Structure formats: C-alpha cells, structure tokens
Amino acid sequence: MSPSTGAALRLLAASVDAKAVAEIGTGCGVSGMHLLHGMRPDGVLTTVDPEPDHQQFARQAFRVCGFASNRARFIPGRALDVLPRLADAGYDLVFCDGDRLEYPDYLGESLRLLRTGGLVVFEGVFANGRTVDSGPQPTEVLRLRELLRTVRESQELVSSLLPVGDGLLCAVKR
Secondary structure, three states, rough: OHHHHHHHHHHHHOOOOOOOOEOOOOOOOOOHHHHHHHOOOOOOOEEEEHHHHHHHHHHHHHHHOOOOOEEHHHHHHHOHHOOOOOHOOOOEEEEEEEOOOHHHHHHHHHHEEEEEEEEEEOOOOOOOHHHHHHOOOOHHHHHHHHHHHHHHOOEEEEEEEOOOOOOOEEEOOO
C-alpha cells in the first residue's frame, strides 16, 4: 500500500468519526494500521481474511504499533461467507481490499453493513490503468468496471474516485 493510500484511509476513517470499521483483506495489517490511526480511540476494526497466517502477522504488527488487543477483531474465512454474519447497519466504514473478482458482491454486503452516512472504500480499482484500456481485458478488470458502473448509477450512493495508489473508489451511503 502506498503512503498516499494509507494517508487517505486515515483521513476517510477520521472523516466519518469511525467507531466500527470492517476490512475485507487483512493482508499484513498495513491498511488496518492506517484505519486504526484514523478511527476514534474506542473504535474497533473487524478484519476478515481467508489466510490465518496473514491475520497473525497483522495482530503482531498492531501490537508493535501500540494498539490494544481489543481494538481489532480478526475473523478468518472467505469474505462472502463471513460478511453475512456481521450486523446490519453496524459499521461506519467498510474497506474492501480482497478478491477483486468479488468486488461487486462486496458492494451489496457493504451497503447492508453500513449505517446511513457510512463510507465504503474499494482499493485498486484502476488495476494498473487497465480499467480504462479499450482492448480486451481479463475477468478481474471486467468485474471492476461492473463495480464502477454500479456505484456511479446508484441513487443510494454519493461517490468519487480518488487518484491515490492504484485508485480508491469511495462512496457514502445516503
């Protein structure tokens, strides 16, 4: 994750005064650390990843950075299996950095999870410039285009593309 993407995540979490954030794709914990820095001091990050090893690494990174263990909840598993078990309208922000083939499906789950005024953020939507290329594209890019079109056409969302890192698609739920 680029420093500018991390800074944007901190800002976005702070802008919605985030107390509850859901993250799809724990990775090594870099995005989670940025989100935690932007969240309220009593905020909790719920992070989902199919790789328990990633989550263990992130747990250690959070501890080294001084975050109390109760600031993050780690749920191992595939996002589309875990998200339906999370509380409706229980989140201020949902950050999606998982399987890009599943991004359009994450959108539906994110809208259910978000409170009114909450924010959904998708990382990597530029796909290294491929989302705007006119030639034939792999399925991942076609799914990203589907996501971008759905968000743009939604009456339920106010959206913007932020040109940081590999692109952040941000949308506020009305």
